[in-house]
Amino acid sequence: MNDQANRLREMAMNVRKEIEAELKGNFQKTRVIVISSGKGGVGKTTIAVNIAMAISSMGKKVVLMDADMGLANIDIMLGILPKYNLYHMIQGQKNIKDIIIPGPGDLMIIPGGSGIDELANIDQNQLQKLLTEIGKIDGQYDYMIIDTGAGISKHVIAFLLAADDAIIITTPEPTSLTDAYGIIKTVHRRQSFAGNLYLVVNRVSSDAEGTLVAEKFKQVCTKFLNRDIALLGSVVNEPLIGEGIKQQQPFIRIYPKNSASRNMKSIARSLMEGVAGWDDYNHVDKPAGGIKKFFKKISHLIQ
Ligand SMILES: Nc1ncnc2c1ncn2[C@@H]1O[C@H](COP(=O)(O)OP(=O)(O)OP(=O)(O)O)[C@@H](O)[C@H]1O
Ligand SMILES: [Mg+2]
Numbered sequence: 001m002n003d004q005a006n007r008l009r010e011m012a013m014n015v016r017k018e019i020e021a022e023l024k025g026n027f028q029k030t031r032v033i034v035i036s037s038g039k040g041g042v043g044k045t046t047i048a049v050n051i052a053m054a055i056s057s058m059g060k061k062v063v064l065m066d067a068d069m070g071l072a073n074i075d076i077m078l079g080i081l082p083k084y085n086l087y088h089m090i091q092g093q094k095n096i097k098d099i100i101i102p103g104p105g106d107l108m109i110i111p112g113g114s115g116i117d118e119l120a121n122i123d124q125n126q127l128q129k130l131l132t133e134i135g136k137i138d139g140q141y142d143y144m145i146i147d148t149g150a151g152i153s154k155h156v157i158a159f160l161l162a163a164d165d166a167i168i169i170t171t172p173e174p175t176s177l178t179d180a181y182g183i184i185k186t187v188h189r190r191q192s193f194a195g196n197l198y199l200v201v202n203r204v205s206s207d208a209e210g211t212l213v214a215e216k217f218k219q220v221c222t223k224f225l226n227r228d229i230a231l232l233g234s235v236v237n238e239p240l241i242g243e244g245i246k247q248q249q250p251f252i253r254i255y256p257k258n259s260a261s262r263n264m265k266s267i268a269r270s271l272m273e274g275v276a277g278w279d280d281y282n283h284v285d286k287p288a289g290g291i292k293k294f295f296k297k298i299s300h301l302i303q
Contacts, residue, residue: 030138036148056107205236
């Protein structure tokens with residue numbers, strides 16, 4: 001009798017060990033990428049939507065989140081009408097599967113809505129609920145790409161600080177560059193930032209202009225902040241991008257061969273594979289923090 005009980009116990013232990021080993025080996029967390037800018041209207045949403053689409057088209061699982069509290073940019077750009085958003089999940093009215101909706105191709109969308117604002121007032125119970133729900137998709141996606149609003153607000157800084165990869169978008173205009181520097185300085189001052197910091201120069205006249213602008217910007221960051229910032233790429237100024245928005249489709253889907261599309265696909269590849277010539281800087285191999293940890297961090301930082 002005793003022998004049989006021991007054997008059963010041993011079998012159960014072995015199964016448990018096997019499951020634990022499998023979980024350890026295969027559980028890859030979601031990489032969280034946050035897109036922001038100092039100045040508004042520089043192309044954050046355009047770039048967020050298109051690089052999310054590009055990464056998804058390359059066979060990775062991608063979820064795109066709209067964290068702009070102002071206008072629901074992504075909804076408009078993709079012509080979707082979400083019924084529920086993060087707010088309903090924080091309030092306990094809806095689960096993650098009720099608020100996550102399909103976008104173009106295999107891309108999935110999480111509408112932030114007023115839930116982003118609500119993160120500042122969240123109580124312990126709500127936070128637990130949020131983390132449990134969000135935890136359900138952690139690892140199910142390879143990438144979570146988050147589009148934020150512009151400027152140095154508490155929310156935007158918290159999102160950037162908690163990210164695995166923080167991308168700052170600027171145009172070559174001096175005002176946009178000054179504001180981009182401002183946001184980088186704020187992020188840099190916070191010791192808690194452990195992610196990668198990247199720059200994208202949008203609306204350039206040529207690749208050469210993008211490289212030149214980024215090089216100068218990088219020098220300023222090195223000189224005054226002693227911080228390296230890697231150029232993820234630049235995107236040419238393309239009037240057709242406005243047309244794409246009217247059609248409520250990602251630009252790279254309507255004009256896949258356009259230079260701006262090629263630029264955005266190249267940015268997507270650099271995010272996935274690392275920036276050429278930046279071996280010391282790239283931390284693509286560094287394990288991702290995951291969505292649950294990300295939300296834990298932001299709710300802590302915002303409060
Ligand atoms: N490379 C580009 N070439 C031409 N037009 C562009 C380009 N990128 C963005 N735009 C245009 O710039 C405008 C602003 O773009 P978008 O909404 O993506 O900016 P944003 O930074 O998300 O703005 P906001 O700060 O309001 O959220 C849009 O009309 C868009 O069509
Ligand atoms: Mg936007």
